[in-house]
Structure formats: structure tokens, C-alpha cells
Amino acid sequence: MRRIAPADASSILESYAADAAVTRHLTWRPHTNLDDTIEFVNAAIEEWETGPGFPLVVFARSDPGDLIGMFHPRAASSSVSYGYVLARRAWGLGCATEVMAWLVEHAFAHPRIFRAEAFCDVDNLASARVMEKVGMRQEGVMQRYCLHPNVSDVPRDCLMYARVK
Numbered sequence: 001m002r003r004i005a006p007a008d009a010s011s012i013l014e015s016y017a018a019d020a021a022v023t024r025h026l027t028w029r030p031h032t033n034l035d036d037t038i039e040f041v042n043a044a045i046e047e048w049e050t051g052p053g054f055p056l057v058v059f060a061r062s063d064p065g066d067l068i069g070m071f072h073p074r075a076a077s078s079s080v081s082y083g084y085v086l087a088r089r090a091w092g093l094g095c096a097t098e099v100m101a102w103l104v105e106h107a108f109a110h111p112r113i114f115r116a117e118a119f120c121d122v123d124n125l126a127s128a129r130v131m132e133k134v135g136m137r138q139e140g141v142m143q144r145y146c147l148h149p150n151v152s153d154v155p156r157d158c159l160m161y162a163r164v165k
């Protein structure tokens, strides 16, 4: 896992960003060409440099050149929130749980971080399970909380999870 870089755009496009099954419950539509992905990567790099977020790309342990996804911690006050996405070929292997468990421990090692949180669409059961497996507890259903444009034109209800120390 490492900080995202400009050269990652084509790998991200080929790996998962154009896959409608991957983006179904995300806030963005599948990318249709490399320009979409370059714009996305540039925004992620800028966020690392100026904003609250630390977008990370992850690679397969069996093939360190194989980009399989992205994890995106964002710090705000004493909390860190997380987004994550994996290429379909990496689903169901425990990757998201492994990386998220490490990221949450890493955040809690910081003396001023007390809360790790994430949310998902009410229908995104795989994501909800990842949050449970890293020790987050479901805090409730956030009504009309987030627009997932591949599912609906209006904001969707979401499950909020958090772990605290």
C-alpha cells in the first residue's frame, strides 16, 4: 500500500474504475476513458497535499505490480472516516478487512484520534460486513445520507458504523 501517484491512472482504469459492478454503490459513475481517471487521480493527489484525505493504492501481495484497489482515510478533528474500493477479482479474499484493520489500528495509534467511522449504502452488505469485521459497530441508518448515482437519482439511506477507543 502506498500514496497514490500520477502514473497510477491507467492501472486504476483497467483494474476497477470502469467496472459498473464495482462502482454500483459508490458516489461516482464508472469511468469511460483515461481522462476521467486522470482527473480523479489528480484530485486525489491534491487532497493528499492540501486536504484532509490520504488516498492510498493497494497492490496484491502475490504480485506487487498488480494494483487491486484504493483506500481513502480522511481525518477530521478526532475522527478518521474511510472509503474503500477493490477490483472485482480481489473480492472475497479478505483484502478489505486486512487493509482496514491495519488502517484503523494505525489511526488509533495517534493520541488525538478517538473514532474510526465509515458508512455504506443500505444494500452494500459486503461493505457492512467489512466494517463489522474490523470491530466497528452499526450506529444507525442515516436517512437520505449519500447520493449513489448508479443506484438512484436521489440520496440513499446509509448504514453508519464506527469503532471508538
Ligand SMILES: CC(C)(COP(=O)(O)OP(=O)(O)OC[C@H]1O[C@@H](n2cnc3c(N)ncnc32)[C@H](O)[C@@H]1OP(=O)(O)O)[C@@H](O)C(=O)NCCC(=O)NCCS
Binding pocket: 021, 022, 023, 025, 026, 084, 085, 086, 087, 090, 091, 092, 093, 094, 095, 096, 097, 098, 119, 120, 121, 124, 125, 126, 127, 129, 130
Ligand atoms: C466492499 C468491498 C471493498 C469488500 O472487499 P473484500 O475484500 O471482498 O471484503 P472481505 O473479503 O474482507 O470481506 C467481505 C465480507 O462480506 C461478505 N459478503 C460479501 N458479499 C456479501 C453479500 N452480498 N451479503 C452479505 N455478506 C457478503 C463476505 O462473505 C465477507 O464476510 P465473511 O468473511 O464473514 O464471509 C468490495 O466488495 C468492493 O470493492 N465493492 C465495491 C466498492 C464498494 O462498495 N466499496 C465500499 C463503499 S462503502
